[in-house]
Amino acid sequence: MKAHQLMPATLVLPFDTRPDLAATMDIQIPALAWQPVEDHRYRRTYHLDGCRVEVTAWQDDHQLCFSIEDSNENGPAEVGDHLRGEIERILRATFPVQIADLDLGTHPILVALHQRYAGVVVMWADPFEALVLTMLSQNRSGETVRQVYPQLADATGGATPAGLVSCGETRLREVIRSAGPYKAPRLFDTAVHVAASGGRGAFADRLAGLSPREALADLVALPGVAHKTAACVLVFATRTRATLPVDVHLFRVTDRLGLVDHDGRNTTATREALIARLLAHGGDVTLAHFVFLLVGRTTCTATAPACGGCFLNEHCRHAITAPPDPLPPEAAT
Numbered sequence: 001m002k003a004h005q006l007m008p009a010t011l012v013l014p015f016d017t018r019p020d021l022a023a024t025m026d027i028q029i030p031a032l033a034w035q036p037v038e039d040h041r042y043r044r045t046y047h048l049d050g051c052r053v054e055v056t057a058w059q060d061d062h063q064l065c066f067s068i069e070d071s072n073e074n075g076p077a078e079v080g081d082h083l084r085g086e087i088e089r090i091l092r093a094t095f096p097v098q099i100a101d102l103d104l105g106t107h108p109i110l111v112a113l114h115q116r117y118a119g120v121v122v123m124w125a126d127p128f129e130a131l132v133l134t135m136l137s138q139n140r141s142g143e144t145v146r147q148v149y150p151q152l153a154d155a156t157g158g159a160t161p162a163g164l165v166s167c168g169e170t171r172l173r174e175v176i177r178s179a180g181p182y183k184a185p186r187l188f189d190t191a192v193h194v195a196a197s198g199g200r201g202a203f204a205d206r207l208a209g210l211s212p213r214e215a216l217a218d219l220v221a222l223p224g225v226a227h228k229t230a231a232c233v234l235v236f237a238t239r240t241r242a243t244l245p246v247d248v249h250l251f252r253v254t255d256r257l258g259l260v261d262h263d264g265r266n267t268t269a270t271r272e273a274l275i276a277r278l279l280a281h282g283g284d285v286t287l288a289h290f291v292f293l294l295v296g297r298t299t300c301t302a303t304a305p306a307c308g309g310c311f312l313n314e315h316c317r318h319a320i321t322a323p324p325d326p327l328p329p330e331a332a333t
Helices: 029-033 081-094 108-116 127-137 142-156 161-167 169-175 181-196 200-209 212-220 227-238 248-257 268-279 290-298 317-321
Strands: 011-014 035-037 041-048 051-060 063-070
Touching: 011 081, 029 127, 029 142, 029 227, 035 142, 041 081, 041 142, 051 081, 063 081, 108 290, 127 142, 127 181, 127 200, 127 227, 142 161, 142 169, 161 169, 161 181, 169 181, 181 200, 200 212, 200 227, 212 227, 248 268, 248 290, 248 317
Parallel strands: none
Antiparallel strands: 011 063, 035 041, 041 051, 051 063
């Protein structure tokens, strides 16, 4: 996206703990709609009332700042009061609380995670957007989703159910190709179902009115949606404290840390037992589940965990029993 001079901040959201925007925007599903740009900022486009509204986010001491601009062919312009008010409402909902505000219990590992990631904001997303982003992320990197989603949003007027239906399955296949063209029929059929059931707002209202178990079953009934995808939607869109998504990072990291025990096979029974063990520390663990992904993507990688430099090593059973990290070549001579 072409760089341009930013307007002054239109909206400022203060936080008690200094925000960590980079970690916030790393791996959470709602963050995949945002693009990293210059000067450690992030940008995304909202499609509202037929208008493209460009929002840029950055951190400044104990606050997140946002510029809100009407994106058109002639360059950025000021947004009208109505649109600006709606975007501000969405942004306040998208960045509501931080890890510091959650109760993760008293287990030493969870206390250390709470302290390390205190400034990370726990993001929110509209349920249908969360569903689309999660489906795109299946077996694909976050970087790929960040490339594909803006194209999909532009082609469908904001990735709405009606927009996806209007776009058609063939065109969807081309737009999302790098995220997996095989997902196009699933996205299209899901959009048809949601559009026929009243659209995006009705979809959100329905999930909000169901029990967690009912909402999970409702989502899993959709094409291409299994437990992990459904749980992502419920955590990020409805703030459920009854389940959480289990991906390869969380499965590996929680086992190495000793928070759970399993034989390495991610069966349904193993997944449910893992979720129950984590929820025993309190419901807020669901909202903070992605901190295990952050650890898994940085120090606790699958093949070469950097135990010596990990902030959790004094509490981690794997680090205690693992051999020391290998010396770099220059230090080994």
